[in-house]
Amino acid sequence: MGRLSALFDPETVAVVGATDREGAVGRAIFENLRGEFQGEVVPINPSRDEVLGLECYPDVSSAPPIDLAVVVVPPDIVLEAIRDIADGGIQNVVVITAGFSETGGEGAERERRLREIADEYDLNVVGPNSLGIMSTPIDMNATFGPEDATEGSISFMSQSGAFITAVLDWANEQGIGFQDVVSLGNKTVLDETDFVREWGDDPDTDVIIGYLEGIDDGNEFIETARGVTDDTPIVLVKAGRTDAGAQAASSHTGAIAGSERAYETGLEQAGVIRANSVQELFDYARALSGLPAPDRDGVAVVTNAGGPGVLTTDAVGDSRLRMADFTDGTIDALTEAMPEEANVYNPIDAIGDADVERFGEALEIALEDPNVGSAVVVSAPTAVLQYDELAETVIEKREAHDKPVVTSLMGGQRARAAEEVLREFGIPNYFDPARAVAGLDALARYREIRERTVDDPTAFDVDRERAREIVARATRRDDNRLGVESMDLLEAYGIPTPAGEIVDDPDRGREVAEGIEGDVVMKIVSPDISHKSDIGGVKVGVAEEDVYDAYEDLVARAHNYQPDATILGVQIQEMVDLEVATETIVGMNRDPQFGPLLLFGLGGIFVEILEDTSVRVAPIGEDEARGMVDEIRAAPLLRGARGREPADIEGVIETIQRLSQLVTDFPAILELDINPLVAGPDGVQAIDLRLTVDTEEL
Structure with missing residues (x-):
């Protein structure tokens, strides 16, 4: 202690x-x-x-x-x-x-x-x-x-x-x-x-459980819980789910990754099993405190009642578990041991006249199957079946095979004496078969938690002093929001950006365009205008000779849209071929409890419409960054679906890690969006940037 x-x-x-x-x-x-x-x-x-x-x-x-x-x-x-x-x-x-x-x-x-x-x-x-x-x-x-x-x-x-x-x-x-x-x-x-x-x-x-309304220091909790869950499972009910944090945020990331999502991903990273109700909290705890974790996900169901057997099968289908595929040897053994009317294919229905001996034979054969990791014994009361005797048989078979077994001995008074016997040997009984399956599911979840590895964050070689100076610019202006005028911040942390420059007059814009091969992209630069494309503040494919007029038009559109907006200039940027690339978003919203919450997903104008995103609490290493990429539904686009050339996924993963290091190094950054981060076959490039800074933290 x-x-x-x-x-x-x-x-x-x-x-x-x-x-x-x-x-x-x-x-x-x-x-x-x-x-x-x-x-x-x-x-x-x-x-x-x-x-x-x-x-x-x-x-x-x-x-x-x-x-x-x-x-x-x-x-x-x-x-x-x-x-x-x-x-x-x-x-x-x-x-x-x-x-x-x-x-x-x-x-x-x-x-x-x-x-x-x-x-x-x-x-x-x-x-x-x-x-x-x-x-x-x-x-x-x-x-x-x-x-x-x-x-x-x-x-x-x-x-x-x-x-x-x-x-x-x-x-x-x-x-x-x-x-x-x-x-x-x-x-x-x-x-x-x-x-x-x-x-x-x-x-x-054996098990730590809790009812929490908040976590004071999310990062410390994650670090501590990760170490504890190697040996001791943690199950929590987290109350007070709210979207208030998301509603108060101003960036794409902040709007999507609100407070509840921070808790969801933070507890997941901590290795905590989250329960959604008091019943789940104790259903999980009862299984985790008395039974070993299964070594595989296959579940055998043994029952004397067809209806409850089907309910149990449905519950397995709704869980991370699966119904075990019995070997031919198991099918043969069950066929020989069970009556002709019995079902020997999982779920095993020993039919309504099954006595304790028949239940025991079926359970014994099922637990011997190498494809079975755990079992549920489901029974309705009958005149030929004594629940207390069945409980003794379940205990005997569970201990002989060292596989988790839970029961659903359905009934009231008949089941109580059996429950007491089972409880002494760590076997929980649940009236509802779905709850029994949920107990096994918690055991399988805990096995996954114990087996997973979490790598340390990569320490990239970055220019921290240059980044500090860029972030500090916010203290020299009335607005704490920074935009593409701060793209050098990304370059300081090794995140690729297209060639280009922000200019404050059209003649300089033409000079910059001359130094860039091919047509260019031009964007109005203003901390007061978030969605530039909505007001016509972006022009794509501008030829060198058209840069002057395009500049004047962009500034005029911005003033017409918001006369009091601060206009810092126009960004002249190298064009990126979006025909062979995918627009993604990498962002961060600083949660009050968990700190920097990273977000990755499909980007561009669709990020808030599709909300196809994944989140993690920073700092993270390569494994967590890779998991973020793999989790989104649009991941096949990056891998080259429908004949597209695969994107540079390794570059995306590295960018997520570099952003993790940036926002960990600078607590003053409250929100940050790289949207889009364009991922093509030959690499990634950050096209646009927005961030909000807490000037008091600088």
């Missing part, structure tokens, strides 16, 4: 604010601790001589040595209590008291000062505004909830205390047990990443 181990294994717990007053939170916590806790409970309250028969101390300095302090005093004296605790040498604190940042104003200032004290004394603080914490191995319930947790191997954290109380009430009825339970509260000091790290080091925690 790590530095937080004393939180979950204290010998002495002080309740600062303990009281015997009926209905008080301080009494509820004190009574919960006194109930079963294996250590000593010490009440602290200067207004009491004793609490519920125990000697009460005025402060922690006059009390016996304390390992953990639970603070439940009025908000205006919390800081005084915390400093007294810190002066007493106590490192671990749970602050139950509310009235901090969740109330704004004075509460937010109080929370800031609490953080300062915690930093000064290096305190481990849970909360404030927390329900409390639990640790079942020592029977510690340091919460004011009405339920104790049953002991198990799942460690559970939640930003909602009410969610914990509801879950514990339900979980106790379901026989689901926990190792540790933490109500995160306001996460002033300790947050989800700290507990993922702690429980990842805990040999008694």
Whole structure:
């Protein structure tokens, strides 16, 4: 265990604010601790001589040595209590008291000062505004909830205390047990990443689950979770899905890659299995805590009922799993063992008069098949079948073959005794066969997480000082938006751009065009005009002799469209042959929690219409960049579909990595679009650029 181990294994717990007053939170916590806790409970309250028969101390300095302090005093004296605790040498604190940042104003200032004290004394603080914490191995319930947790191997954290109380009430009825339970509260000091790290080091925690409304530091969470999930699966419900972040963004990337998408890709990169409901959260956790991951995706279904067997087959088809193709030997063995009326092709229907012995034979033969990685036993109750006996048979076969098996013993009272037997051996039972398949699907997902490799980001040789000067230009103008006038930024990071120049008079435009072979492209350059093509602000295939007139026309169109627009000039650019190339977009939107969120997809004018994009949290290496390219639906266009010559995919992948390095190096870049990044057979070129800069970060 790590530095937080004393939180979950204290010998002495002080309740600062303990009281015997009926209905008080301080009494509820004190009574919960006194109930079963294996250590000593010490009440602290200067207004009491004793609490519920125990000697009460005025402060922690006059009390016996304390390992953990639970603070439940009025908000205006919390800081005084915390400093007294810190002066007493106590490192671990749970602050139950509310009235901090969740109330704004004075509460937010109080929370800031609490953080300062915690930093000064290096305190481990849970909360404030927390329900409390639990640790079942020592029977510690340091919460004011009405339920104790049953002991198990799942460690559970939640930003909602009410969610914990509801879950514990339900979980106790379901026989689901926990190792540790933490109500995160306001996460002033300790947050989800700290507990993922702690429980990842805990040999008694088999699965980490959580209900989160936000993640404070997405990059740190990803890095930490990636290491933990090598040995311990993490399953989270993330609440508060919103498009508000996308609505507030101004770039293509920002509009498409909003807050919810940041969480989606961030959790995926972290190796977290995301549940969409409370039911899924615990369905996944039950399978992951008791069963090994399958070594292959083939599933065998054994049932005594045709309808439920079909439902199970449909559920497998909707998952990442597949129905196993039985070998000829398996078919022959099943044909010999089953009645003539039975179906021996997956799903195996042992028919309605199947007894335990027939179920066992079918399951044994299926698990012996090398194409089977896991199995679902689905049964409807009949007069010839005893569920408790079937449970014993399932346990025997699962352990003999070391393959995951889940059950759907459908029914009520008949199934309960069997569920208890199965639970002791880590086999979950689900009334709905689709939920049983979802449990196996979570196991397969976890296998993929453990098998994947994540390479380190490539450190390219770049001109960082040149890039810094270009980004800093924003401080010298009223507008924090930069455009094609900053194309040198891409060149500083090795991203190819076409030959050309921005000019502020038509004569210079003609001179630049003379130095470029063939016709040119001309674009108005203005930070106030985002969609240049919509106003006729782009001219393609302009001959050298027409450059002067084209310049005048572009400027006039811009002024007519927006008279007060700032016109920086006209870009004269080498033409790129789009007949043999594909327009893509590479961009970045800086998410408040996860930082730089990279985007890749089909570009040009179609990016927001088709939304064929992939995203990753930067920094990324080659494997993640390649995955971004492979994920979009239009990837066959880049590979040369319908007779097209393949694009330089390696150049695209390198450009994504170089952009990842750029936006990681410069936190001041809030949004950035390279649209289009033209990918042709002979390489890639960034044609257009837009970025938004936080001038205060420069």
